Amino acid sequence: MPRPAPSNTDSTDRDRRSRSIRYGGLVLLVAAGALRLAAAGGDLAIDEIWSWWLVKNAIGRLAEVASVRLDNNHIFNTVVIYALGPDVPGIWYRIPGVIASTATVWLGSRIAARRDPIAAGSTACFLIAGSYLMILYGTEARGYTYLVLFACLSWLCLLRAEAAGRRSDAIAFAASASLGFLAHLTFVYCYAGFMIWTACKYRSPRFRTLLAAHVLPIATAVSLYLFFIRGMEIGGGRKTTPLSGIVSTLSLIAGGPVSGDLAPIAALGAAVLIAWGLIRLWKQDRPLATCYGTIIVLVPSAVLVSTGHSLVYPRYFLVPIAFALLVISDLIAGWWRSGRTGQLASLAVCGVYLVANGGWTVRLLDHGRGDYSRAIAWIASQAQDRDQTVGSDHDFRNGMILDYYAPRLGASRLHYVDQEDVPRHGTDWMILHDFDGDAARPRAISDGYGNLYHLRGTFRHQSLTGFNWWLYRRACTLNNP
Numbered sequence: 001m002p003r004p005a006p007s008n009t010d011s012t013d014r015d016r017r018s019r020s021i022r023y024g025g026l027v028l029l030v031a032a033g034a035l036r037l038a039a040a041g042g043d044l045a046i047d048e049i050w051s052w053w054l055v056k057n058a059i060g061r062l063a064e065v066a067s068v069r070l071d072n073n074h075i076f077n078t079v080v081i082y083a084l085g086p087d088v089p090g091i092w093y094r095i096p097g098v099i100a101s102t103a104t105v106w107l108g109s110r111i112a113a114r115r116d117p118i119a120a121g122s123t124a125c126f127l128i129a130g131s132y133l134m135i136l137y138g139t140e141a142r143g144y145t146y147l148v149l150f151a152c153l154s155w156l157c158l159l160r161a162e163a164a165g166r167r168s169d170a171i172a173f174a175a176s177a178s179l180g181f182l183a184h185l186t187f188v189y190c191y192a193g194f195m196i197w198t199a200c201k202y203r204s205p206r207f208r209t210l211l212a213a214h215v216l217p218i219a220t221a222v223s224l225y226l227f228f229i230r231g232m233e234i235g236g237g238r239k240t241t242p243l244s245g246i247v248s249t250l251s252l253i254a255g256g257p258v259s260g261d262l263a264p265i266a267a268l269g270a271a272v273l274i275a276w277g278l279i280r281l282w283k284q285d286r287p288l289a290t291c292y293g294t295i296i297v298l299v300p301s302a303v304l305v306s307t308g309h310s311l312v313y314p315r316y317f318l319v320p321i322a323f324a325l326l327v328i329s330d331l332i333a334g335w336w337r338s339g340r341t342g343q344l345a346s347l348a349v350c351g352v353y354l355v356a357n358g359g360w361t362v363r364l365l366d367h368g369r370g371d372y373s374r375a376i377a378w379i380a381s382q383a384q385d386r387d388q389t390v391g392s393d394h395d396f397r398n399g400m401i402l403d404y405y406a407p408r409l410g411a412s413r414l415h416y417v418d419q420e421d422v423p424r425h426g427t428d429w430m431i432l433h434d435f436d437g438d439a440a441r442p443r444a445i446s447d448g449y450g451n452l453y454h455l456r457g458t459f460r461h462q463s464l465t466g467f468n469w470w471l472y473r474r475a476c477t478l479n480n481p
Helices: 008-039 046-058 062-067 075-084 090-113 119-130 132-137 144-164 167-183 185-200 207-213 215-229 242-253 262-284 286-307 314-338 340-367 372-383 395-408
Strands: 388-392 414-416 429-434 444-446 452-459 468-474
Touching: 008 090, 008 119, 008 132, 008 340, 046 075, 046 090, 046 395, 062 075, 062 215, 075 090, 075 167, 090 119, 090 132, 090 144, 090 314, 119 132, 119 314, 119 340, 132 144, 132 242, 132 314, 132 340, 144 167, 144 185, 144 207, 144 314, 167 185, 167 207, 167 215, 185 207, 185 215, 185 286, 185 314, 207 215, 242 262, 242 314, 262 286, 262 314, 286 314, 314 340, 372 388, 372 395, 372 414, 372 452, 372 468, 388 395, 395 414, 395 429
Parallel strands: 388 414, 388 429
Antiparallel strands: 429 468, 444 452, 452 468
């Protein structure tokens, strides 16, 4: 008995469902872009100002960009700042990153959609769009937003090159991967995975094309090592341990706290989902699972063990985080296709993820990466047409921020004094800075000469890349500003 032909009604339903998914994805992409644009507001963080300072004071010509061997010199981002110039409003340095971060959301959905056009693609779009870490570092004038963009673009081009054998895709991969190394050196995490995946495709008829596509990125990496990485100066920061850095990173993937009792619980939840997704992927596509496992686990672990670095921050793992979200999206998509129980589990995980990451994002939108410009404007308002001297507990961080914002706020009467140049009678103001989790500052302090200062204002932040300012005024000027 012949099978009945599909009805026009079934075809119409499929078309309607396909259009709804496309429109839904477009709405989510627009929302992701709007959210990132909002998160790009507020004061620049110290590392962003440092990048601006390099362009203004240390790099005279574009050809000299790589001559500054400093880990805060993210070459691609430095070129962007150089192109914009040193005198534009701070948010303009972030706008290209906002565009790059929004494009990353779309690229992530396209990568996931190659395995499942509907469930996995939609889930990846949702997870990357709502990730606090992707929003935070995707809206800063640093190399991290371009790093993740080129990691995803390179991977998509490499997959397309293997599937269709088009030279244009191979060339696009070569160019994108080379730019990835220029965006940030942690691009090596994903590139190692790409090379292993390519090696696994040795039986593919496109294997020679894939190999040829790696020539330019490898040449770029070697050149960076010879002329940029060797002799590089590493900037300071709060010391951590590899374990605390890993726990913080995994916890933040799930939207959990950086530290505290809940951080290991959130980290364990994220680790279970990633491991579950990798095991499931191994059963379906071993080359792909090997590639993702290399990016997420093997290479980061090898780097931590070999370097023994004491500065382990979540931002150094953004590439593994992005690919971990792809693994989790594929896992959740599998749950969704499995039936009602799986769909309920998918909704529960996505709901918890949205609320937890959304809490971090709301705080970022509310407080930003610091309240430095408002603090400087407030100090200037207390000066009453008198020159005021300002000291602090960290010349580089606080002095650079003051030097950046004071001219822009018309606070020309504020003069920063380095710690070694503080006179015996002290400075008019003293700035102390600290990070979340540090003990609260006292109501009064004294300097090395015994001058007494009283706390007059506190300006806080709510992100991973800023710090709090505590403003103290010298006692002898309290009644005679």
